[in-house]
Amino acid sequence: MKLHFTIDYHTHWGERIEVVLRMYLPQGKVNECSIPLDTTDGAQWKGDFVYTHPAALWFEYLYVVRAGEQTVRREWKHAWRRLRADMTREYFLPDSWQAIPPCDHLYSAAFCPQQEHEPAEGPVHDSYYDRSVAFRIHVPQLEEDELPAIIGSIPAIGAWQTDKALPLTKRGQNEWGIALSAEGMLFPFEYKYVIINRHNGQVKRWEEGDNRVTQYKGLERNQTLVYHDGIIRMDYPRKKVAGVVIPLFSIRTEKSWGVGDFGDLMMLTDWAASVDMKAVQLLPIYDTNTTGSWADSYPYNCISVYALHLQYLDMNRLPALADKDKMERFRKRAAELNALPALDYEAVYRLKTDFLKESFRQNGAQVLDTKAFRQYFDENSFWLLPYAAYVYLREVKGTADYRQWGEYACYDAHEVYKLVNGNADAAEQIRLTYYAQFLLYSQMKEAHDYARSKGVLLKGDIPIGVCRAAVDVWMEPHFFNRNGQAGAPPDAFSANGQNWGFPTYNWEAILQDGCRWWTRRLQKMSEFFDAYRIDHVLGFFRIWEIPTHAVHGLLGYFTPALPLTIEEIQNSGLDFRKDAFTRPYIADWVLEPLFGEKTALVKRVFLNALGYDWYEMKPEFATQRQVEAFFGRQKQSEERRRMKEGLYELISNVLFIEDPRQPEHYHPRISAMQSSIFQTLTQREKESFAALYEEFYYHRHNSFWYQTAMQKLPRMIEATPMLACAEDLGMVPECVQWVLNELQILTLEIQSMPKGMDGRFAHLENNPYKSVATIFTHDMPTLRLWWREDADTTRQYYHEILQKDGEPPADIPGWLCEEIIARHLFSPSMLCLISWQDWMSIDDRLRNPDEESERINIPANPRHYWRYRMHLTVEQLMAEHEFNDTVRTLILRSGRANDFLKEHQ
Structure with missing residues (x-):
């Protein structure tokens, strides 16, 4: 059996195309190998493979891009091309690269609950003729009365007569195909896919774009030509939930x-x-x-x-x-x-x-x-x-x-x-x-x-x-770094960042093991769920790692990262002074605002004087963990708490943090421009540091972090049929959107946290379809609490987004909550998932009178008690017919009340 592979794909320098080929043998045995392809122009890749023994029942193959020993990218997980093996035949396989298509979600458990598995004897196969030409196409979610068909310029496929289009038969999950005898076919010829009525054969829809064209002039005996044409070029159903x-x-x-x-x-x-x-x-x-x-x-x-x-x-x-x-x-x-x-x-x-x-x-x-x-x-x-x-x-x-x-x-x-x-x-x-x-x-x-x-x-x-x-x-301790703590940099909800206390991952070891730990974890999760939220997806690009001696997140740094050399810092226009920039800056003018009348006590107990108006932490209080141990973790008076937090701030008062893995390489301290040490710089130095900071945190790592994420996330996405949804909030680098778009992972869209240039608030009509729209998450206040937090922000939202005149009400009424939820439901987002508290806010009679009790988490407090419960029982909720009618009507009018899940069971 001889296989001829051809694929057009433009690679980068140092990359190559390989075919991953699996031969399925009797008794369930599988032989897998990789076949390197050759190119003369870096654009068209070709390769031949001869298989002689043992006899195979069927085979499948997929294309990958590799650089050295590393797989740079793979085709879509549903792009495996499956064919019956005939040891006497020669197969010609002209292919095009199949990236993850925009309709990938229609193959997920969320939209296609009954995942199709190959039968024990293998997939459904075409019969072969002396000279065979076969066609395969993916067609997501047809209506009950529809079938895909092929039509083209030669008589064998209808000669463009719509009543002679040839119906295709199902070959796998949303995959259809047909095999024809090539006897008498005139090559090359043109063709297209259409959707026909399965009862009368009438064409309902034509494939968009130019006609497809065969590339071969003809076939000899015992030769098979197979066109795997990817996704049909038609609008796919934009289901919304x-x-x-x-x-x-x-x-x-x-x-x-x-x-x-x-x-x-x-x-x-x-x-x-x-x-x-x-x-x-x-x-x-x-x-x-x-x-x-x-x-x-x-x-x-x-x-x-x-x-x-x-x-x-x-x-x-x-x-x-x-x-x-x-x-x-x-x-x-x-x-x-x-x-x-x-x-x-x-x-x-x-x-x-x-x-x-x-x-x-x-x-x-x-x-x-x-x-x-x-x-x-x-x-x-x-x-x-x-x-x-x-x-x-x-x-x-x-x-x-x-x-x-x-x-x-x-x-x-x-x-x-x-x-x-x-x-x-x-x-x-x-x-x-x-x-x-x-x-x-x-x-x-x-x-x-x-x-x-x-x-x-x-x-x-x-x-x-x-x-x-x-x-x-x-x-499996080799998969974890116990000398680091995972967290998040400062944001609107936590000025000092978040320290979750988790160990960080040893991604080098995890990748060497093929991401088995992550993929097996997801596979077990898929037994319970149809979709999943990737908590802090930014962690797959880089994690905010905090040294174990730190309590706050301000002394953290991104890893992996490209820390700055001393030469790079000097070239930015900032004269690098290691002791001055990496050790806490402590002076009288810094101490007084922090400690007030307790300043003398702080100096006596915690500090050593270095000279006039200049101090350092005593060795026994040099780290935040040492300070924490001195004060203890039990609840303390407000005075002692403020003193402890003030000491934490002193220890964080640096401009640069030395990378623990690369000596003499440095990270600008996060939020350093809000620190007192920044105020000691000259105006020129401030401008130089600000420019360096901007470049480091928002531009320097884009390509680097893109590559790190693409080593991990594709393996996770391929591991299960669950629909992947990212929690992509926080300090989001530009490369995150590149990866999420490429892998068709849903983003999280929150109107009060715009990602683009919309201004203070995002415009819901600009939400991408591949997204989850919500009002607030468990880490944020509910809609009612947010409304009361900041009068200026509320007023701006009331006037600019809701287009209301006058002063906004001090407490948001139910009718206005209903309008805000309706706006989210009418957004383009595929999923609109609203917290139960916000759903209840639309009814002034049923909403919880104690709105503060509805808060689930306070991110700034690492020891928060997670104990929120519904104030009504589900039985009471089911009996509230007026409220339920309101919710049902909102969903119906927004076009999110379809029964697509039941249709495809």
Whole structure:
């Protein structure tokens, strides 16, 4: 069997085109190889491949661009070209590069719930003639009465007579094709694809653009010519979706045990479907327990990227306890916790843990002996065994910090296997963990299947980081940098930046492993969700890394990055003075505004005098962590808190930060122009630093960060059928939009955070279709809180965006909230996902009278208690017919009430 590959593609210097070829053999065996192509002009690439043994059933291939050992880019994940293998034939394969098309979302689980898998015997294949020519085309989402067809200039394909167009047959997910005998065909010839009525054959729509033209003059016997023509050139359906965003823990039903759970999610799905919402978006649902205290309420600090959080187990779906008195006590306590206005994390966790233990004693052995559990265990043991060992060791050692676990401080798969399978003391806890995770998996899977049956897609959230003490870090420490802390630079919500405390990633190790850790994580997530939010997508371009000795984010720097050499700084017009620019500048005029009457005390306790009006931190207080340890982490008086924050500010008062990996290379300190040390510069030096800062943070890294993101994100996007949506807020470099456009990842559009040159507010009509429109996220105030925060901003929005006259009302009324939501629904964005609090704001009668209680998170506070819950139950919400009619009408009028999900099940 001989294969002739040809593709037109303009490469850059140092790049080459290769074909990834897979031969599928009997008994499920697969042979894969890469075939290098040759070029004479860097534009057209050709190559031949002869395959002789063993006999293959079918084969598939895809084109990639490589530079050295690195894959620079790949074709669209649905571009695999699949053909029946005939060892006696010669195949001519003239191809064009298939990038990710704008209609890629129509292949996702969000818009095509039933993903098509290849049958065991392989894909559907064409029959071959002595001389064969075959055509393949992708046609996303046809109407029920439609079929694609081919028509062209020669009689074999209709001679342009519309009643003689040849219907195509389905070959895969949205892929259609036909094989024809080439006997008597006159090459070259022209052709096009059309859409016909499947009942009467009439042409309904023609493909746009120029006619397609064959490139070969003719074929000999046992030769096959195959045209894989990519996506049909027609407008694809621009489906639009409305939905609700709410943390799972916030859902409240009459039967909740003090926290939202997977059963409650099914009830919320009922409500969403009843008002024509087609999406429910959640925050992360993974286990976060390290201390058992309310500090574990932070849903982004997961200790496992696979294990689900126990608080989300619906206890009502488990068999009742045989001891009726005990069962009644549990139900009574659950009702008490459910009546609280906010989540009592610690009490709920204790209650559910206690009940789970009772349930396990009663039902555990029977459940763990089922076929369903054994299948679950086989598919999940790679993470479940280490996680079960971790939970056991966390309890017996009294800490989640695995570095304090003695002989288990360093993960050893053999020792862990012995622990979970041969340690009698650990057996009961291990089996309890298996039981809990199996029940959680089963319930979440059921909730997902239920949502799909209602035509509602579930959108998950994949955190950018993991807990420093996570089982994943324990298992595979080479993927993480524990000497750094991930965070975010300063923004409108946190003047000192954010320090999440997560370890940063060792991307070099992750990439060497083919991004297996990330792709497997996403693949498991796709069992529960149809779409996902990529938390802090900027972290895949570069992460804000903060040294472990720092508390605030101001002493951080981007990594990877291209730090400045001393020569580059000098060439900018700034005379580089290392001691003056990299050590904290502390003088009397700096101290007085910070500490006032406590200045003398601060000098005496924390500072050493260096000379007249000049000081340095004492060695025992040289870092922010040392200062933090001195003051302690417990709640303090406002006076002590201000002093501690003032000392943090002193330590951050530098112009440059030396790169820890490249000595004598420097990062301009973020927000340095707002620091007091900046004021000590001459006017010329200020201008030079400002220009250097602008170049460094907004231009220097664009190409570099584009390449780093393109090494990672394509692998993630290809890993699952989920629809990828980016959280692309913050200090966004220009290259982010390049990558998101190329990979067809949805952006996040918030009107109060414009990305372009719109001014203070974005214009919703300019939202790209490939985007998610929302009003505010969980890190921001609700619409009602935002309205009250800044009168000048509100007034500008009221006049310029809403086009209203006069003074805006002090508190935003329901009718105005309804108008703002309607404007978002009418935007071009594919998804319009509004927080539950903002949906409720449109009804003055139903909205929460305590609007401050609706805040989910305060980003500036790293120890925020995540405890917001709905003030109404879902049952009450379902009974509010007038409100539900209003919501349904808003969605209907905006064109977001279609039933496309049900249509394609």
